[in-house]
Amino acid sequence: MAVLTEEQTMLRDMARDWASNESPVGAWRKIRNANEARGYDPAAYATMAEMGWTGVIIPEAQGGSDFGWLSLGLVVEELGKTLAASPIAASAAAASAILLGGSDAQRDAYLPRIASGELVATLAVDEGPRHDPEAITASVSGGKLTGTKAFVAEGDSAGLFVVAATDGLYLVEAGEGVTVDRRHLVDFRSHAQVTFDGASADKLADGGDGLRDAVLDRAAVLAAAEMLGMAGQSFDTTLAYLKQRVQFGQVLATFQALQHRMANLFTEIELMRSAVEAGLAAIDRGGDTRQAASLAKAKANEVGHLMSRELIQLHGGIGMTDEYDAGFYLKRMRVLEQMWGNTAYHRERFARLSGF
Incomplete structure (x- = not known):
């Protein structure tokens, strides 16, 4: 687990409190039921902008806080826990292209508007x-x-x-x-x-393949950060259910086989956290981010798939119903697995970059 600064801890806690209290899974259910193309609540996104989350990786000169990618990853992770829908990750990835390869004029034209939440x-x-x-x-x-x-x-x-x-x-x-x-x-x-x-x-002034790869690395790691939040919440939800569900006259959590499965899931999620935070830290350090990004996305895909599958299975029949939230996590996880490279793609890329 990354060692956070006091400011990063405060940012994470703020995001956690806001997501839990102002944008729980029930808020996402309302957005889903509204069935609008944009797929998020503009008022909620405006609030995120007011709290400065839309400008975390944008320099102060263009209206951001320049707080770094690990800090943004903390926010995205917390939003992922409650499935809080917003274009924050997409806008940040696009902003990184302008930051890395844009001219001064391009930066001044677009980054302040992205940082303020005005422009998606x-x-x-x-x-x-x-x-x-x-x-x-x-x-x-x-x-x-x-x-x-x-x-x-x-x-x-x-x-x-x-x-x-x-x-x-x-x-x-x-x-x-x-x-x-x-x-x-x-x-x-x-x-x-x-x-x-x-x-x-x-x-973009510097628009070659190197820029494209660097931007895609950032998009992939942010997707992995969202998956990390979803996997962690899925684990907590499953564990709580096993502790209260009674079967054959016993609480499910007392069955040793299920204890072993949960222990394995906990270990895998911690490995996922290490890979994702290492990917975010690599971006903050600068330089070649390709291996760290592919490792983060490959591990997130693998563990996210496992945890969302176990979420459904360990909840039994209720996990398959729309009235329960488990299906939302499964469906979002499957889409994120494919975005910016599936497991096979990133495993092959990591191996190639490693000289194999």
């Missing part, structure tokens, strides 16, 4: 059903971008897209030449197919 930004990279940043066909000619991006997270409400093209990353504002079509996934969050047809595109 997102990455538009993959063009097929699986994460494959090498399979890019979107292209730019004469400052106009043409191509289609599938399953763009927060695409329904985004005002700015960081788009991967054949020759680098481009900034494209929503509007003329940009068509957004809602895609329905099991987690009921915002996922859109975005078509660019001659949309005005502004290339």
